[in-house]
Amino acid sequence: MTSSPSEAVNGEAEAADAGTDADTETAAPEPHPLQGYADDVATAVGGEGAVVFDTVKVEVDSGDWVSALTTARDEMGLISFSWLSATDWSSEVEVGDPYPEAVEDRIELLATVADISEGRRVTFSTTLTKDSPTISSLVGVYAGANWHEREAHEMFGIDFEGHPNLAHLYLPDSFVGNPLRKSFPLLTREVKPWPGTVDVEAMPGGGDDEETADAPSEENPEA
Amino acid sequence: MVVDRDLVRHLSESSVSVELQTEEMTLNIGPQHPSTHGVLRLVARVDGERAFDVQPVIGYMHRGYEKLSEVRTYPQITTLINRIDWVAGYANEIPFVVAAEKLLGLEVPERAQYIRLILTEMARISSHLIFMASYPLELGAATPLFFALRERERVLDLLEGVTGGRFHPNFNRIGGVKPAYGSGSSTRKVIQDLPAGFLAETREAMDRVLEAVEELELLVADNEIILARTKGIGVLPVDVAASYGVSGPNLRASGVPFDLRKVEDYLPYHLFDFEIPTGENGDCWDRWYVRLLEIRQSVRIIQQAIDGIPSGPLQAKVPKIIKVPKGETYVRAENPKGEMGYYLVSNGNQGPYRLKIRSASFSNISILPWILEGVLVPDIIAIMGSLDFVLGDVDR
Numbered sequence: 001m002t003s004s005p006s007e008a009v010n011g012e013a014e015a016a017d018a019g020t021d022a023d024t025e026t027a028a029p030e031p032h033p034l035q036g037y038a039d040d041v042a043t044a045v046g047g048e049g050a051v052v053f054d055t056v057k058v059e060v061d062s063g064d065w066v067s068a069l070t071t072a073r074d075e076m077g078l079i080s081f082s083w084l085s086a087t088d089w090s091s092e093v094e095v096g097d098p099y100p101e102a103v104e105d106r107i108e109l110l111a112t113v114a115d116i117s118e119g120r121r122v123t124f125s126t127t128l129t130k131d132s133p134t135i136s137s138l139v140g141v142y143a144g145a146n147w148h149e150r151e152a153h154e155m156f157g158i159d160f161e162g163h164p165n166l167a168h169l170y171l172p173d174s175f176v177g178n179p180l181r182k183s184f185p186l187l188t189r190e191v192k193p194w195p196g197t198v199d200v201e202a203m204p205g206g207g208d209d210e211e212t213a214d215a216p217s218e219e220n221p222e223a
Numbered sequence: 224m225v226v227d228r229d230l231v232r233h234l235s236e237s238s239v240s241v242e243l244q245t246e247e248m249t250l251n252i253g254p255q256h257p258s259t260h261g262v263l264r265l266v267a268r269v270d271g272e273r274a275f276d277v278q279p280v281i282g283y284m285h286r287g288y289e290k291l292s293e294v295r296t297y298p299q300i301t302t303l304i305n306r307i308d309w310v311a312g313y314a315n316e317i318p319f320v321v322a323a324e325k326l327l328g329l330e331v332p333e334r335a336q337y338i339r340l341i342l343t344e345m346a347r348i349s350s351h352l353i354f355m356a357s358y359p360l361e362l363g364a365a366t367p368l369f370f371a372l373r374e375r376e377r378v379l380d381l382l383e384g385v386t387g388g389r390f391h392p393n394f395n396r397i398g399g400v401k402p403a404y405g406s407g408s409s410t411r412k413v414i415q416d417l418p419a420g421f422l423a424e425t426r427e428a429m430d431r432v433l434e435a436v437e438e439l440e441l442l443v444a445d446n447e448i449i450l451a452r453t454k455g456i457g458v459l460p461v462d463v464a465a466s467y468g469v470s471g472p473n474l475r476a477s478g479v480p481f482d483l484r485k486v487e488d489y490l491p492y493h494l495f496d497f498e499i500p501t502g503e504n505g506d507c508w509d510r511w512y513v514r515l516l517e518i519r520q521s522v523r524i525i526q527q528a529i530d531g532i533p534s535g536p537l538q539a540k541v542p543k544i545i546k547v548p549k550g551e552t553y554v555r556a557e558n559p560k561g562e563m564g565y566y567l568v569s570n571g572n573q574g575p576y577r578l579k580i581r582s583a584s585f586s587n588i589s590i591l592p593w594i595l596e597g598v599l600v601p602d603i604i605a606i607m608g609s610l611d612f613v614l615g616d617v618d619r
Contacts, residue, residue: 052550052551052552053325053326053550053551053552054325054552055551055552055553057551079462079465079466080465080466080468080470081465081466081467081468081586082468082555082562082564082581082586083468083564083566083579083581083586085566085579087568087576087577087579088577110566110579112553112564112566112581116461116465116474116479116481117479117481118486119481119483119485119486119487121553121555123553123566142466142467142468143463143466143467143593144466144467144468144469144586144589146589147585147586147589155289168282169281169282170281170282170285170618171282171285172282179287179290180289180290184290186290186291186293186294
């Protein structure tokens with residue numbers, strides 16, 4: 001669970017990479033000003049903390065999900081429930097490409113909670129298996145988790161144990177499938193080629209695209 | 224007159240139902256109803272004039288933007304997200320482009336940031352003016368509508384002059400902003416910048432907004448019927464609001480001086496003086512009044528920004544094909560309705576791998592089952608209206 005190949009650490013390394021291109025300040029080896037806070041939260045809830053592009057992200061074991069969020073609420077003052085959702089890491093999709101075979105068999109569940117005084121916010125993350133994603137519900141900790149978990153249930157097929165009413169939120173009751181899974185095809189894209197690809201392909205040489213018209217500031221390092 | 228929930232329950236369930244033998248019925252409100260700001264359906268159990276167990280049914284406006292974002296490029300997505308909270312379309316774009324710029328490590332030119340800030344505050348004013356118009360109307364007062372919409376039209380005209388769109392500006396580009404060609408009355412077509420005279424016209428419009436706010440306050444704040452309909456109705460305590468993720472003016476009306484413009488750095492708000500208006504009781508009245516005060520603060524910010532706007536480019540150097548480096552980030556902004564944020568996951572392609580849209584109205588109306596428990600049926604309209612939600616912002 002925590003062994004999910006430390007997503008946060010990767011992200012942090014890339015933060016530094018991206019910084020080198022554009023901004024020498026962030027490339028400095030000194031830690032992010034929020035790193036100390038990330039470590040504090042991680043220690044308090046028993047997870048791994050990192051700062052990814054100014055976002056404090058704490059990874060916890062899926063078994064500790066409810067207890068970690070309870071600690072965050074009671075001890076770290078993160079009383080406001082911002083959102084809960086998930087990322088399906090099962091395939092790498094390029095814009096316009098057909099959906100390839102699954103590569104990573106996991107769903108990452110995310111929940112962001114915040115305080116309402118200092119502006120601190122923490123995104124908690126945990127890993128669920130793709131076949132039977134099941135986790136305890138947060139409704140008892142944050143009342144606002146109710147609708148967010150219903151949304152995650154219908155969109156990703158995640159089961160929240162102990163949720164009072166895990167019915168569809170947006171979709172009709174008869175709807176079958178979990179639309180935000182990467183394996184769920186967007187039918188309009190299946191039957192008709194993606195129209196956006198045309199714009200994008202015309203841009204590099206053509207120069208008649210709208211986006212290239214505001215030219216003074218343009219240069220193309222990829223060309 | 225704070226509603227004592229226990230008393231309400233006692234009155235309605237024991238004395239009323241036993242002695243008067245009222246019959247419980249299920250009341251369906253919506254999906255088409257003028258007070259629902261879109262298509263929202265409520266199913267309530269009604270006993271006499273009291274409503275219990277109110278369940279909102281949402282999803283009529285669900286357009287699947289999170290899925291659609293996965294098959295679009297970054298520049299194409301701003302077109303979609305304009306339509307989330309269509310009353311303040313411009314403000315929706317900001318956190319998204321800032322998230323992409325953060326992953327790209329882009330520094331946005333100062334002038335572009337000022338323009339973004341001015342237009343965001345104008346979107347806030349126009350959104351709050353809609354509320355100033357619609358809320359009294361829902362309570363039966365038609366006059367404020369004309370005062371509010373007159374000024375809103377002026378603000379929207381200015382927005383249109385710069386961006387080309389009244390509601391869906393699609394004006395932000397990753398790395399800056401892009402004014403429309405030939406916008407405004409006397410624009411030179413070659414140089415792309417703000418339309419000639421925009422800043423002076425905005426300054427004048429702001430003065431008139433202040434006058435209108437004055438008029439609205441006189442019209443509404445002294446109206447006994449409105450006071451009776453809103454004071455002490457729909458009280459929202461801070462701890463309940465926080466645990467449901469209620470944000471923005473609805474949270475501040477409960478007395479919390481928390482504004483993301485003060486604590487996040489998505490636009491240079493730290494350069495300007497402004498206050499965070501708060502309410503005292505967290506009732507419908509406070510939610511109306513806080514928004515009125517916020518219009519004044521937005522005007523203050525715009526006036527300062529017009530005074531201090533620097534010259535310079537409007538666009539950072541970006542490649543023609545924008546590929547956002549691998550990474551993920553959450554950027555949130557203080558939108559007119561509350562906290563609006565995007566959790567952007569990029570895997571290095573031209574479009575996001577995953578885009579989670581956190582919209583303010585969704586969390587703000589998830590409070591409905593709690594706040595409508597045991598209220599009088601006419602108060603349902605008063606309370607829902609005071610939360611100022613837009614269904615596009617709920618369903619995404």
